[in-house]
Amino acid sequence: MDETSFGIDLNVTPFHKSDCTPQINDDTAGELSQMILKNKKLRDMIIVVLENNNSLQNIANNLMQEHDVLASNQNKRKFGECDDCKTSGSVKSLHSDSLKRPNSGATRVYRWTDPSDKSMIVKDGYQWRKYGQKVTRDNPSPRAYYKCSFAPSCPVKKKVQRSVDDEHLLVATYHGEHNHESAENIEHKIQTSHKTFNSPTEVGEFDAIFVEQMANSLRRNPAFIEDLAVAITSKVLEKY
DNA sequence: CGCCTTTGACCAGCGC
DNA sequence: GCGCTGGTCAAAGGCG
Numbered sequence: 172m173d174e175t176s177f178g179i180d181l182n183v184t185p186f187h188k189s190d191c192t193p194q195i196n197d198d199t200a201g202e203l204s205q206m207i208l209k210n211k212k213l214r215d216m217i218i219v220v221l222e223n224n225n226s227l228q229n230i231a232n233n234l235m236q237e238h239d240v241l242a243s244n245q246n247k248r249k250f251g252e253c254d255d256c257k258t259s260g261s262v263k264s265l266h267s268d269s270l271k272r273p274n275s276g277a278t279r280v281y282r283w284t285d286p287s288d289k290s291m292i293v294k295d296g297y298q299w300r301k302y303g304q305k306v307t308r309d310n311p312s313p314r315a316y317y318k319c320s321f322a323p324s325c326p327v328k329k330k331v332q333r334s335v336d337d338e339h340l341l342v343a344t345y346h347g348e349h350n351h352e353s354a355e356n357i358e359h360k361i362q363t364s365h366k367t368f369n370s371p372t373e374v375g376e377f378d379a380i381f382v383e384q385m386a387n388s389l390r391r392n393p394a395f396i397e398d399l400a401v402a403i404t405s406k407v408l409e410k411y
Numbered sequence: 412c413g414c415c416t417t418t419g420a421c422c423a424g425c426g427c
Numbered sequence: 428g429c430g431c432t433g434g435t436c437a438a439a440g441g442c443g
Contacts, residue, residue, distance in 0.1 A: 301416055303435060316434070320414090330434095 186367065202248065278345040281334075291315045291331045291341065310335050325350055 280295070290315075299317035306313050312333035320327040327347040334340040 300414085302437095304417075305433065308432065314433085328434095 226380060279317075280343045280345065281343040282343065284339050284341055291333075295343070297321050307332070312338065319349060 297319055300319040300320040301315055302318050304313050305314040305316070310332055314330055314332040317329045317331065319327040319329075327345060327349050329346070330344045332342055334342055
């Protein structure tokens, strides 16, 4: 963070004001406190929207998983199987596909996408790096392979492919468990800790983590740095 | 310059 | 053993 600290020298002597160094007057202080309040309101609104979005996604996922279970049961009945067949080696060939790719440790998530949106992006609060793409036999749309890049040692992988039935439905299959928290979780913790507000030190810790992650991403954003420079410059010039 | 995507090559597992 | 398929690797190029 050291290299990003803003070393603005406010003691620069303005040529049309000879007697003083810049000081925060009442107007600026009032403006600042208003901005802080607005910022807090906006953050609360975002948190509410995120919560609503998450609950809707959960409902949709549950419905889709129920649909999956029903569909697989119907397929089993087609082959004259029962649930106990899973452990029987004698019928392995009848449903070899489900045995070849067991669902243990894998989580499926469904996302509806805009019909015009042809991208394969499933936003889930983590950072992913694509490492491969394949066209599979049973689905004409390509399957994309991602590794979690949020933490270097995170073993989680995901596959994203469009549904055969509905090309607007993205199916993401997750393998493994994250050994870190997502940005959404950190945001949620900030929210809950602000609600309870029992321990200011905890709030500070969550804020520190969140701010650090935000700073890391913003530091790599030249547009942000440019905007920040313009904002600071205009604010400084405003005073003289 | 670092990070990410693309894409062809390669490898392992499985069925025949 | 051979071919098919899914999954991964890694070099090359793009982008901000």
